[in-house]
Amino acid sequence: MVEAPRNTRQRRAVVAILEDLDGFASAQEIHDILKKRGESVGLSTVYRSLQVLAEAAEVDALRNDDGEVLYRQCSAGHHHHLVCRSCGRTVEVEGPTVERWADKIAAENGFRDVAHTLEIFGTCASCPS
Amino acid sequence: MVEAPRNTRQRRAVVAILEDLDGFASAQEIHDILKKRGESVGLSTVYRSLQVLAEAAEVDALRNDDGEVLYRQCSAGHHHHLVCRSCGRTVEVEGPTVERWADKIAAENGFRDVAHTLEIFGTCASCPS
DNA sequence: CATGACGCTGAGAATCATTGTCAAATCCGC
DNA sequence: GCGGATTTGACAATGATTCTCAGCGTCATG
Ligand SMILES: [Zn+2]
Ligand SMILES: [Zn+2]
Ligand SMILES: [Zn+2]
Ligand SMILES: [Zn+2]
Numbered sequence: 001m002v003e004a005p006r007n008t009r010q011r012r013a014v015v016a017i018l019e020d021l022d023g024f025a026s027a028q029e030i031h032d033i034l035k036k037r038g039e040s041v042g043l044s045t046v047y048r049s050l051q052v053l054a055e056a057a058e059v060d061a062l063r064n065d066d067g068e069v070l071y072r073q074c075s076a077g078h079h080h081h082l083v084c085r086s087c088g089r090t091v092e093v094e095g096p097t098v099e100r101w102a103d104k105i106a107a108e109n110g111f112r113d114v115a116h117t118l119e120i121f122g123t124c125a126s127c128p129s
Numbered sequence: 130m131v132e133a134p135r136n137t138r139q140r141r142a143v144v145a146i147l148e149d150l151d152g153f154a155s156a157q158e159i160h161d162i163l164k165k166r167g168e169s170v171g172l173s174t175v176y177r178s179l180q181v182l183a184e185a186a187e188v189d190a191l192r193n194d195d196g197e198v199l200y201r202q203c204s205a206g207h208h209h210h211l212v213c214r215s216c217g218r219t220v221e222v223e224g225p226t227v228e229r230w231a232d233k234i235a236a237e238n239g240f241r242d243v244a245h246t247l248e249i250f251g252t253c254a255s256c257p258s
Numbered sequence: 259c260a261t262g263a264c265g266c267t268g269a270g271a272a273t274c275a276t277t278g279t280c281a282a283a284t285c286c287g288c
Numbered sequence: 289g290c291g292g293a294t295t296t297g298a299c300a301a302t303g304a305t306t307c308t309c310a311g312c313g314t315c316a317t318g
Contacts, residue, residue: 005265006264006265006266006313006314006315007314007315008265008266008267008313008314009313010266010267010268011266026304027304027305028304041267041268042267042268042269043268043269043305044267044268044269044270044305044306044307045266045267045268047304047305047306048266048267048306063192063196066304067192067196067275067276067304068303068304069196069304069305082234082235082238082240084240085242091234091238093234095227095230095234097226097227097230098224098226098227098230098247101224101226101227102249105211105220105222105224105249106211106249106251109211109220109253109254110253110254111211111213111249111251111252111253111254112251112252112258113214113251113252114249114250114251115249115250115251116247116248116249117246117247117248117250118227118245118246118247119245119246120231120234120235120240120243120244120245121243121244121245121246122235122240122241122242122243122244123240123241123242124238124239124240125238125239125240129241134294134295135284135285135286135293135294135295136285136286137284137294137295137296139295139296139297140295155275156275156276157275170296170297171296171297171298172276172297172298173276173277173278173296173297173298173299174295174296174297176276176277177277177295177296195275196275196304196305197275198275198276
C-alpha cells in the first residue's frame with residue numbers, strides 16, 4: 001500500500017501559500033513568498049511538494065508561454081482555466097461540450113488513453129495594457 | 130519594412146524535413162534526421178529556423194508533457210491537434226463551437242488580448258500499448 | 259517518553275532544452 | 289565580381305528543474 005505523506009512544517013507552509021494565492025504561481029515564486037514570510041523552505045523541497053500535490057490532484061499545473069510550470073490550488077473535478085498572463089489571476093471554467101467533442105474526435109481517429117489540455121490566456125481587467 | 134529572409138541551404142533543408150514528416154517533432158529530432166541524411170545543419174541554426182518559421186506561422190508549435198517544443202508544418206488557418214504521444218502522428222482538428230465558447234468566456238470575465246491552447250493527446254491505433 | 263526505521267530536507271551539483279556569442283562564411287542586389 | 293547585411297555554427301551561457309546524499313524530523317511502537 002501507499003505510504004501516507006508525512007506532515008512536515010515545509011509541506012504545511014507550501015500548502016498555506018497555495019491557499020492564500022488566488023492565481024497560478026511558479027515554484028520559484030512560491031519559494032520567494034515563503035522566504036519573505038520568514039518561513040524559509042528549500043527550493044528543492046518546494047519543487048518536490050508541488051510535484052506530490054500535483055500527482056495527488058490537490059493542485060492543478062500548467063505551463064505558461066515561457067514553458068515554466070505554474071501551480072494553483074483548484075476545486076476538485078475536471079475543469080479548465082482562464083488565466084491572466086500578467087498577474088496570474090485565474091477563473092475556473094467548464095465546457096461540457098468541449099469534453100464530449102474531444103473524446104469524440106479521439107475515438108473517431110482510433111486514439112486511446114486520451115487526455116486534453118485547454119487553457120485560455122489573456123490580460124485581466126485590472127492589469128495595465 | 131521587414132527584410133525578406135535569405136534562401137540558404139540550411140533553411141531549405143529544415144523546411145524539406147518538415148515537409149516529409151507527418152507529425153510533430155522536436156528541434157533536436159529534426160537535427161538528428163538532418164545529420165542522418167548527410168545534410169548537416171548546426172543545432173543552433175535548426176532552432177533559429179524553426180523559430181522564424183513559427184513566427185511566420187508556417188509551422189505550428191506545441192509543448193509535450195515534458196515541456197519540449199515540437200514543430201509541424203500544418204495547413205493554414207486556426208486549428209488544433211490530436212497528437213500521438215508515442216510517434217507524433219497528428220490529425221488536425223477544428224472545433225468552431227470551442228472557438229466561440231472560449232471567446233465568450235473571456236469576454237464575460239473582462240479579459241482582453243485573448244488566446245487559447247487546445248490539444249488532444251493519446252496513443253494512435255498503430256502504436257503499441 | 260524513548261527508540262528506531264525510514265521518509266523528508268536542503269545546499270549544491272548535475273541535467274538538458276534552449277538561447278546567446280561572435281568570427282567566419284554566405285547571400286544578394288548592384 | 290563587390291560589399292555590406294544576414295546567416296551560420298562551434299561553443300559557452302542560461303535557467304528551470306531534477307538529482308545526490310548526509311543529516312534531520314516524524315511517527316508508529318512499546
Ligand atoms: Zn491580471
Ligand atoms: Zn476538459
Ligand atoms: Zn502513434
Ligand atoms: Zn482554437
